[in-house]
Amino acid sequence: MSKYLIRILLFMLFNLPTTLVAQEIDLATQKVTNQKIDSLLTVAATAIENNDYNTSAQIMTRARILAEKTNNKGRIGITSSALSRLYLLTGNIKKAKEENELAIKMQLGSTDYEENLGQSYITAGKIELHERNYPQASEYFEKATEVLKNKRRPELLSKIYLNQGIIALTKNNTQKAGELFDMATSQANDAGSKFLIAKSNIQKAEVLLLQKKIDDASTAINTAQEISIAENYPSLLSESYRISSHIAKEQNDIPKAYEHITLYNNYIEKNRKNKDLVISINQLNDNQSLNDQLKKDIELERARSSKANTLTTVLSIAMITILSLLILSLYKNNNLRTKANELLQAKNTELIVAKDNAEKASMVKAQFLSTITHELRTPMYAVTGLTHLLLSENPTPEQKKHLDSLKFSGEYLLSLINNILDLNKLEANKVEVEQTAFNLKKRIEDVLFALGKSAKDKGNKLNFEFDEDIPEEVLGDPLMISQILINLVGNAVKFTRDGNVNVRVQKIRQTESEAHLHFEVEDTGEGISKKKQKNIFQNFTQGSVAINRKFGGTGLGLSIVKNLLDLLGSKVELESTLGKGSKFSFDIKYNLTKQAGEESNPHNIIYDIDYVALENRKILVVEDNKINQMITRKILEKNKMVCDVADNGEIAVEKARNQDFDLILMDIHMPGISGIEATEQIRLFDKEIPILALTAVTIDENIDEFHEAGFNDIIPKPYKVEEFFQKIHNGLKQAKVFN
Known part of the structure; x- marks a missing residue:
């Protein structure tokens, strides 16, 4: 045998252990990592079933980080797509869009991920639909249809047709919307999805109601309600009550209409503050330790593989023995690492649960205080408003004395509502x-x-x-x-x-x-x-x-x-x-000041209001509470303004569309559509009319939402009458109703 051939054999013998060890380590690392990812995603899915969105979002983010470490595009796409849908569910649109774009990037160009890509396109369409970007939403749903047309996924096709029908409904194309909802129902039946069947029937009932096909609408909504009750779908059942209330009204069944709209409003009120449950997940306490541990495990395996470089003269039997020892060592190390990871995961889960419980307790307290504040402000508006009206009707000196005391007490009670109930705000020196x-x-x-x-x-x-x-x-x-x-x-x-x-x-x-x-x-x-x-x-x-x-x-x-x-x-x-x-x-x-005090300035004439310019201005008051409605109307009419009233948001939209008003005073919480939704609809056909939010809602946390919806200003109830007219005056002046 030539020296050249001997050298080749020695080279192969030298490099074979290193190659085998490296391959074994890479496969073991990938396998363990995939097991970790799959385990985390299983735990996250369980958390979603329990409505524990905080824990689910955190665990899925950890899974995605592991997938990125091993450049596993499939699992990166899966975790990012799941995170996107979770963020969309909880209203974090910015995060939903970021995660979905990453998922699409991972899934594009591979036939292995076409079904996942179709789901990601559906999610992208829902995001654009949520932001009312209807052309972009339609484009994504068309892409999803193209990807999924040969994949035998009727549940995904049903979702596509449902959302396309909703877009058609926004364009008042009831015929096309009805056809799409029928297609969604057919696909939902093929998939055996009770949820999608119920949802399709609710949408179909709404179209039939708009088409004045009352009997057909009643049949569809009854089907949806039967499924929602049998399968326990509270959100769908609530939406069906809203539609069935309108159907009952068309059928002149007023008791049923009132009963169903009450059920709908109770559900909405109960769940209206659940949209902000997902917390920021950019500061996970265990990310660094998890990454460090993974690096140490991989470095340990690589260190062991490097020892093979010294075995230049080992015979084939020695190589087999060394490989066997390495495999045995890797197996033991994997067992130890799995146990350590399980222990670490258990401890992390305990910490997450403890943190989540503390945050939930804080959230319950904040929600309670917010609810109490709103519930107290509403009757307080009646107290302060009626007091103002009585003071303006020439009371006797004795009556005026008692009314002044009532006004004084109302002001202090309002101050207590604003500052005392929110003790966290007071103690944080935010007052x-x-x-x-x-x-x-x-x-x-x-x-x-x-x-x-x-x-x-x-x-x-x-x-x-x-x-x-x-x-x-x-x-x-x-x-x-x-x-x-x-x-x-x-x-x-x-x-x-x-x-x-x-x-x-x-x-x-x-x-x-x-x-x-x-x-x-x-x-x-x-x-x-x-x-x-x-x-x-x-x-x-x-x-x-x-x-x-x-x-x-x-x-x-x-x-x-x-x-x-x-x-x-x-x-x-x-x-x-x-x-x-x-x-x-x-x-x-x-x-000390030289300004006039309360006695020399009893009416607080610090407001620059031209009351003459306000005369005969036509104001639309949108308010469902009859007492508050009467008070606001009388205050306006006493100042020679023309007042019209709408009992809810839907009536307000119609009146604003068909009549001319100088300004709209809009309540927020009303049966049917809210004041925010009504304002958004009015802004679709009238960008100029001043709309002021007249609300008992605490506005500190929601002021951006009000302005985004199209409100010009906010008047918190109860209010000082001078401040009330100051804001109306400013709104009319800014809209150039007068100079």
Whole structure:
């Protein structure tokens, strides 16, 4: 045998172990990684079934990261497509579009992924449909049809026809929409999908209703309701109630129409705040550790394979032995790595569950406060509105005195609704301190007058000492000092019987621009023990359970006082002896101003309103609450404006289409379509008319949504009448109704 041939054989013997080891490591790594990805996607699917979108999104993102590490296009496409549909489900359109574009990129150009590509095109069409980009949506659905036409996927074709029918319906092409919904129903029957059958029948019923084919529409909606009830599809059942309500109305079955629209509204109200459940997933705590562990595992296998480079003279038996040892070592290492990963996944799942529970608790609290705020603001609008109307109807002096007290109390209750219920906002110093000229002495007298009856009922005497050297007018936040005193004096009255409550205000010092004042509220009541004084300013804290049962209350008052004084750069001091009474004191610095105070400016004439220009302007008031409807109408008509009323959003759209109005006042929560949806529809045919949101919804978090829908401005209920007319005046002026 020649030396050349011997060298070739030695070279092959030298490189064979390295090649085999490298191939074994790569295959093992790919297999383990794929197992991890598939396991994570299974867990994510279970989370979606349980409506746990947070956990599902996080787990799918981890799976996608693993797929990217091994450049596995198939699994990258699958995870990105699944993430896109999840984000679309929860309303995160930007993230849905990003993930779907990545999925399409991975799936294009390969016959292995055509069905996945078709699904991704459907998702892209839904995204464009959600953003009302109908031409782009149609283009994607056509692409999906082309890809899937020979793939025997009737459930996907049914989804395509459903969405194409919806697009045709937006163009008022009811004939084409009906044909597409029939095709969707046929494909859904072939697929055996009860959900798609029910959904297709709901859409078909809506088309038949528009075509005035009432009996056929009734048959279709009954079919959808039977399936939705049998299969437990609450969202479809809710939508079917909306359609069946309109059908019943056409059939003059008013009780049924009312019953079904009530069922629909209850479902919508229950679920209207669930759209923001998916949290940001860009900061997963375990991504880095997961990546590091994978790198270490791969580096370990590569280190072992490098040892084969030293086996230059190993015979074939030695090579087989070494390969066997390496395979055995890899098998053991894989077992250890799998167990370690399972343990890591279990710990990560525990952390995710704990984090999710904390976020859900916070979300429940925020939703509760938001609901309470809205529910209180609606009747408060009636209180403040009726008070304003009564004050404008020449009441007797005695009646005016009581109405002023009612107005005053309403203002403070509204302030409590806006600031106190949202304790998180208050404690985060997000409440703004106003700077308004006001008469401090009159403010305090109004507080004492409002609490006078409560004091009298308990046999207490209210005493007020006001330093006459204090300037008549100061510059500060009048509602904030009223809230502080209402809580302190109210507590003093509540915990005192047949005693005295003393309110004192003294000037500490004064300069040309500032006045430093000292406030005291002292009572002869129950008193507070030394032990309880440490915690008395915490949320929901009272002196004891016995005190809570005896006197009632939420335990929020002193916490509110503390937070408000913090905002004013002050702090409250407490002196108390059990059984003898308590004294609360604090200092506040007020700026001085030469502006007219409340007495010289009783109507707050700081608003630049041309009331003459508002006369005979035609206003459309969209409001489903009859009391609020009457109040708004009377306030407008007292200022010689012409007012028309729409009971819901659908009527408002029709009136705006067929009549000429100068301005629209739009409520948000109404039966049928919401104020936001009504405004979006009006903007399709009228871009110019001013539309103001007149709503009890808290607008801090939703102001961008209002403007995107086409609102010109927002008037939160309840409101000051001057502010109400100021915003109407501005809206008409900006629309150039007058100069």
